[in-house]
Amino acid sequence: xxxxxxxERRLQRLPQRPVPHAWRDEILSATRAGEVPxxxxxxxxxxxxxxxxxxxxxxxxxxxxxxxxxxxxxxxxLGLNFATRESPQPQMARHAERPSPQIRELLKEQExxxxxxxxxxxxxxxxxxxxxxxxxxxxxxxxxLNA
Amino acid sequence: xxxxxxxxxLYDDHARALFAFLLNFTRDPDDTHDVLQEVxxxxxxxxDLLHAAKDQRAxxxxxxxxxxxxxxxxxxxxxxxHEQFGLDQVSPFAVAADPDEAAFRSELSAALxxxxxxxxxxxxxxxxxxxxxxxxxxxxxxxxxxAASRYRYGLDKLRALLRPLYEEIK
Numbered sequence: 630x631x632x633x634x635x636x637e638r639r640l641q642r643l644p645q646r647p648v649p650h651a652w653r654d655e656i657l658s659a660t661r662a663g664e665v666p667x668x669x670x671x672x673x674x675x676x677x678x679x680x681x682x683x684x685x686x687x688x689x690x691x692x693x694x695x696x697x698x699x700x701x702x703x704x705x706x707l708g709l710n711f712a713t714r715e716s717p718q719p720q721m722a723r724h725a726e727r728p729s730p731q732i733r734e735l736l737k738e739q740e741x742x743x744x745x746x747x748x749x750x751x752x753x754x755x756x757x758x759x760x761x762x763x764x765x766x767x768x769x770x771x772x773x774l775n776a
Numbered sequence: 777x778x779x780x781x782x783x784x785x786l787y788d789d790h791a792r793a794l795f796a797f798l799l800n801f802t803r804d805p806d807d808t809h810d811v812l813q814e815v816x817x818x819x820x821x822x823x824d825l826l827h828a829a830k831d832q833r834a835x836x837x838x839x840x841x842x843x844x845x846x847x848x849x850x851x852x853x854x855x856x857x858h859e860q861f862g863l864d865q866v867s868p869f870a871v872a873a874d875p876d877e878a879a880f881r882s883e884l885s886a887a888l889x890x891x892x893x894x895x896x897x898x899x900x901x902x903x904x905x906x907x908x909x910x911x912x913x914x915x916x917x918x919x920x921x922x923a924a925s926r927y928r929y930g931l932d933k934l935r936a937l938l939r940p941l942y943e944e945i946k
Contacts, residue, residue, distance in 0.1 A: 636935055640903050643881065644870040645796040648812075652795075653787060656813045660783055660820035 779823055783816060786826075790833055793905060794840050796868040800900045801893055802844050803866045811843045818843075834907065838915045841897060848893075863889075868900070880941055887937040891930050898923050899930040 728736070791812065798808040815836060819825055829835035864871075867885035872878040888896055897916060901907045909927070913920040 636938075637903070637931065640884070640934070641906075643884070643904070645792060645904060646799070646868055646870050648791050648795040652809060652812070653791070655809075656791075656816050657780075657784060657787060659813050660816045661780065663817060663821060 779820065782823070783820055786819060786832070786836075787816060790836050793833060794836055796904065797837055797897070797900055798840055798844055799866060800868040800888060801841065801897050802848070803889055805865055807844065807847055811840055811847055814843045814847075815839050831911070833905070834911055834915045837901065837905070838917070841916060868904070880938070883938055883941050884934070887934050890937065891933060894918075895926045895930040895933075898926040899934070902927050 794812055794815065795808060798811050799805065802808055802811070818839065825839075826832055826835060863882055863885050866889070867881060868888075869881045869885065872881055888899070891899065894916070898912055901912045901915065902909070907915065909920045909923045912918075912923040912927075916923065918926075
């Protein structure tokens with residue numbers, strides 16, 4: 630303990646370095662001029678990454694562990710969401726193969742047989758050709774005169 | 777008393793202590809100059825700043841400490857430039873004529889450089905400004921217990937780093 634006190638006292642006795650003489654005039658004349666010192670070296674422009682890091686650390690600093698925990702929780706929820714997501718439905722049409730010629734032949738025969746049994750199938754309303762649109766009035770008038 | 781004369785008096789009374797503290801804290805002579813100038817320019821602009829201060833020295837160290845932290849933050853990093861200065865340039869101690877003593881001071885300066893800046897600030901104020909932990913706490917705006925523990929850790933580290941040389945020249 631005594632040795633430790635000696636060490637402390639030894640350090641306390643060390644004299645402090647004097648201020649460089651030239652600084653007195655520089656600093657006092659700067660105070661008269663009201664100059665705020667500019668850094669002697671040009672400060673490097675902070676990169677975007679360091680800026681983001683600084684902003685984040687400023688924002689999160691009061692409770693870094695709490696924010697870290699919240700971030701971990703969000704990651705866990707996100708991971709679970711991905712893990713439990715259902716796989717997309719297979720697209721049947723895209724992967725369906727074209728029927729073979731034999732099957733097409735068979736289908737055609739069945740269609741013919743069905744036609745013989747039932748008779749000709751009337752086309753539905755949707756398949757009928759639409760009536761021609763009414764002609765313009767002037768054209769109708771011309772046709773009327775020519776008739 | 778004119779404002780200029782008052783500033784000169786303040787400089788003569790406190791600049792040496794502020795200089796040693798700032799040099800030890802920033803480990804950068806250029807930053808030390810800038811912060812010291814900033815403190816005195818501020819005093820020139822706001823002459824009433826010191827009126828309410830109980831202890832002018834402690835108040836000025838507080839101003840200097842805050843200005844140094846602001847400067848370091850503006851630079852974006854605390855230790856980016858430290859390596860470019862030699863130990864003799866960042867040592868807060870006077871040069872010794874005796875080689876053993878000079879070696880000890882140089883080793884001490886190097887050991888101080890290994891402490892975190894806030895630990896170094898507490899060690900400096902306790903050892904070389906003779907402030908109590910309560911005064912250090914008020915100056916650095918930290919709890920007194922924090923000041924005491926920082927001092928203990930800092931001193932233990934210095935002791936461990938300097939023990940061989942200290943035993944030799946004791």
